[in-house]
Amino acid sequence: MVFPVEKAQYTFADCLTWDENDHIEIIDGEAFLMAAPSSTHQAISMEISRQLANFLDGKPCRVYPAPFDVRLFEKDEDVPKDVDTVVEPDISVVCDRNKIDSLGCKGAPDLVIEILSPSSLRKDRLVKLRLYQRAGVREYWIADPENKSVQVFLLDSTGILHPHEDYGREDVAKVNVLDGCFIDLKKVFSE
Numbered sequence: 001m002v003f004p005v006e007k008a009q010y011t012f013a014d015c016l017t018w019d020e021n022d023h024i025e026i027i028d029g030e031a032f033l034m035a036a037p038s039s040t041h042q043a044i045s046m047e048i049s050r051q052l053a054n055f056l057d058g059k060p061c062r063v064y065p066a067p068f069d070v071r072l073f074e075k076d077e078d079v080p081k082d083v084d085t086v087v088e089p090d091i092s093v094v095c096d097r098n099k100i101d102s103l104g105c106k107g108a109p110d111l112v113i114e115i116l117s118p119s120s121l122r123k124d125r126l127v128k129l130r131l132y133q134r135a136g137v138r139e140y141w142i143a144d145p146e147n148k149s150v151q152v153f154l155l156d157s158t159g160i161l162h163p164h165e166d167y168g169r170e171d172v173a174k175v176n177v178l179d180g181c182f183i184d185l186k187k188v189f190s191e
Helices: 039-056 121-135
Strands: 024-027 030-033 062-065 091-094 104-106 111-115 139-144 149-155 161-168 172-175 181-184
Touching (some): 039 091, 039 181, 149 172
Parallel strands (some): 111 139
């Protein structure tokens, strides 16, 4: 994928013209090409998604694994050329069905989970944490395959995502935005 040199700012309108096999995020108009995930990354994503989907069966919330475009700051009157931030979280849980359309999610998911990779450490821990905070994501998980751990952040009443809990491989992690939902990390980090 080669981005046009003359383009200083990208929007969701550009995304709609790109090959769907190219995984690209746009953050404040800057485009980032994402590397293909490792098999370990995919196994972790699949297991968390499976556990979430099993819990959510028959409930109004839905889990969406990547690739799934999330337009964090899109407003009702926006058109694709107005949207300059489109991310592709590893896993999103959305409880408001009105946020879902044929192109993905418009607005903040209730829960976002990012799985660290060597190329995404800084982006997931700093850039995306701030983005998700600004957008009002209620719960943010960072899953770390190397350390077999999950760090959970919760949005407080002032709009700040604060560290809430750290879980290790032997733990069962509580999903705070889904009453009664727990993720068995021994199954997540089985490799």
